[in-house]
Amino acid sequence: MPPRSPSSAILTQAFSSDYLLIVLGFTLFLSAIGLAERTAQAADAGSSAAASELQIEIVKIGLGKEVVITQGHKEWFMRVEVTPENSVVVRQEKEGERYLLDESEMHDRAMTPAEVETAITDFINSVKTRQKVK
Numbered sequence: 001m002p003p004r005s006p007s008s009a010i011l012t013q014a015f016s017s018d019y020l021l022i023v024l025g026f027t028l029f030l031s032a033i034g035l036a037e038r039t040a041q042a043a044d045a046g047s048s049a050a051a052s053e054l055q056i057e058i059v060k061i062g063l064g065k066e067v068v069i070t071q072g073h074k075e076w077f078m079r080v081e082v083t084p085e086n087s088v089v090v091r092q093e094k095e096g097e098r099y100l101l102d103e104s105e106m107h108d109r110a111m112t113p114a115e116v117e118t119a120i121t122d123f124i125n126s127v128k129t130r131q132k133v134k
Contacts, residue, residue, distance in 0.1 A: 080119055
């Protein structure tokens, strides 16, 4: 066997270094893909848990209040508008873009702050109860 020339030894060393870098790069790439998959799975699990929980947002509007409850693609809405002459209560329930409930009632007097609070609390509790029953 002929002796190795210095240039072939350098070429062999360069090839093995390039080969090691390629293997290392490929290993890191596969690790990154695995990490991304685990992160995506954790995000999916978190979003499905968040979708099953009710998100409740209450806003004061003048003398009345408004509540929006969401769970995934379902939404419940109630607004109590109070004027010195009357009160209007609007209730809606949507699934996606389809309304399942859309009703309003008018009272010929102004509701008191305690009555507004009771109406909002009762609405929230009714939505929570219906979701637990399902």
